[in-house]
Amino acid sequence: MPMKALTGNEAMAEAMRQINPDVVAAYPITPATEVVQLFASFVADGLVDTEFVAVESEHSAMSACIGASAAGGRVITSTSSQGLALMHEVLYIAAALRLPIVICEVNRSLSAPINIHCDHSDTMGSRESGWMHIFAEESQEAYDSIIQAMKIAEHVYLPMMVSTDGFIISHCMQRIDMLRDKEVKDFIGKYKPHHSLLLTDKPYTVGPLDLQDYYFEHKRQQIETMMNAAPVIKKVGREFGEKFGRYYGLFEEYKMRDADNVVIAAGSAAGTAKAAVEEAREKGMKAGLLRIRVMRPFPHKEIANALKDKKIISVLDRSDSMSTMGGPIFVEMKSALYDIKNHLPMCNYIYGLGGREIDVEDIIRVFKRGEVYKEKGIEKKIDFVGLRE
Amino acid sequence: MKKPFEIRWHGRGGQGAKTAALLFGDAAMATGKYIQAFPEYGPERMGAPVQAFNRLSDEPIHIHSGIKKPEVVVVLDETLMKTQPITEGLGKDGILLVNTKSTPGEIKATYGLKDIKVYTVDASGISKETIGKEIPNTPMLGAVIGVTNVLDFDRFMRDVTEKLKIKFRNRPQIVEGNIRSIKRAYEEVA
Incomplete structure (x- = not known):
């Protein structure tokens, strides 16, 4: 080739x-x-x-x-x-x-x-x-x-x-x-x-x-x-x-089998998140990534099935829906998970608007926050990554 | 997933920092590496400080954020040393390679550099003698390999020669000049 x-x-x-x-x-x-x-x-x-x-x-x-x-x-x-x-x-x-x-x-x-x-x-x-x-x-x-x-x-x-x-x-x-x-x-x-x-x-x-x-x-x-x-x-x-040897599905699962602390992302940040998963695992977290590949049609059933036993889900959104309910992927994810039996704690991070950098450390912080939320419950449902406040 | 080998290029708009990163990435790929090469995504103005970046790895590279802790920093224009955060993110074994007539000792003393390895080469002088004009980025490719050994030099030269021959097929003297400039910088870097 x-x-x-x-x-x-x-x-x-x-x-x-x-x-x-x-x-x-x-x-x-x-x-x-x-x-x-x-x-x-x-x-x-x-x-x-x-x-x-x-x-x-x-x-x-x-x-x-x-x-x-x-x-x-x-x-x-x-x-x-x-x-x-x-x-x-x-x-x-x-x-x-x-x-x-x-x-x-x-x-x-x-x-x-x-x-x-x-x-x-x-x-x-x-x-x-x-x-x-x-x-x-x-x-x-x-x-x-x-x-x-x-x-x-x-x-x-x-x-x-x-x-x-x-x-x-x-x-x-x-x-x-x-x-x-x-x-x-x-x-x-x-x-x-x-x-x-x-x-x-x-x-x-x-x-x-x-x-x-x-x-x-x-x-x-x-x-x-x-x-x-x-x-x-x-x-x-x-x-x-x-x-041709390169397989593609509706979404990609990275280190998801035993993961309980999962990040959802789309686009290039999902690649950076893979490196963050590796580092978070070295620190003892059961980190995993579900990368949204196909946004339309939204593969809601398959995604709900892939997440059903997880303990905390952090959705990264590189845009906001202006609905006051978080970013568009978060809104879709909530709809997708509404009908499954057990309630999945899920929070949202808006990042990278206008090209703002997101790096491995940013995503490790998301995983770390996930560890805390897993034990004590979600404190902030919708938050920002890489924003000056 | 191993940390990729990372290089940051500093130059001025028009000096070819981006081209150097692209050429280096392309050549590294020809030796079997996975690569990334990208410029700093800012406005492009002639003479303004610019940066470009490389990642090299033996496995696919997933990371897409900017490079903050490079193994190597290459400076195409010494005047940038005074105003730009040239050594930012360079670790203890970090390598700084400067296009200058000065020796590494002089550069260290002038800019108060400790703990990093400094190498110098007169890439501007070499390019004037071999190519006939000041194009420091081409010889710097040879110098980077000379100080890092990150690529096999012979394989690199084979690939570059082939690419230059296609690009300048009607002007063989340009190919010859570029090749000599890379070889000289590879040998002269100290």
Whole structure:
């Protein structure tokens, strides 16, 4: 397998090149700019057959992607932060029209105040849009997941975004074990859409008015589709592992078997948390990590099952839900655990907003606090890590 | 999970600290290591102090936080020694490698450094003689290996030569100059 030293953005662009989509419509934004820039150079150099549409905004980018996908094309775009926010209106349309578009997303905070660094506010803002979403921990997973996302999306007919942490991953060079172009081509297969606007002998209507009579039934079908997505994501992750040796599930368990003090995290902080688990274990704590990989659909049953005998759960959130109930992962976790028999003590830490650093020591402090909460009960339900107060 | 070997590069915007970290990471990977190479994520201004980082390990690297306790600090521009926290986080056996005409003893005396190992090399001078302009980052790659032995030098040179040949395929004299600069710094670092 060819081995390359690539940044997260380069790895995403390489995955796009190997997928060789029919259409890419994109507008550059920090820290995802390079993804679009590199892909544009692949187009200019004739390395792909893609029609590249340079648009004037992200709203137009997603709109062009919707048109191209409805026409039966294989379609990818890339964005971040304000760009994803500007797409918001059309994200819902892509999902509800069941168009298998892929976004290479780079997680960045939302204004105001203006900030170009990482947090998860941007993709969390789209979590009810009907898109499937994978949080990649690092660039290898991002590369592998984009290839899987194309296949998953085209199988379930829902769009999917794969995100990396801005700068921390997008601009960090690491070793990437790439697949050969042909391996990617064979893995994703040829896309044969159910419908295409270009097949004039099989005409169909896209996006007509749908009022009290059928809107509800169509939404019901969309909900059902999302319910059926998780098994497909699992199957494609397993198939990828069988073929290329790297297996992916809905979430990742690290040292969870005998753990009673568990941290939940998504994105690059989950990698740092693995080192914290090791150190916490050296200090005698039964530490473990459950890393959220698939955020949408949220694998609530499987996660509840993985946590049922644990004694304390600390959820790390790199954004806040502004609901006064903590971060979005914490809110999901509470819903996921409500129906299980025994009550699981769970607390929430908001960290890393606007790119604020989180390191191994920060997470060890979370584990240590977990040891105290295990014995004496939770004192502070929602707290912050790495904040000056 | 072993602590990765960590390097912090100090330079000024435009001197190639980031490029050095990327080149070093790339070359380390070619010798079989898992690597990370990343710049300090701040505004990029010509002449302003900048930092870049490397992690090297024989196993996959999970940690994604900044580097606070490096094994090695490399300084591309000696004037930074006066204003930047150059030795911050360097432990007792920490290595400081400076691009300067001065000797390690002189650097230690001038900046009051104790407990760390100081090495120096005139990377700017070497690059002027071999490449024809001041590009201290390229020879510094050789000096880093010279003082740390963290990579196999012959394998490193094979990989760098190959990469430079692809990058400068129409200008073989540039390849030759770069190669000589790395070799000289590897040998001359003291």
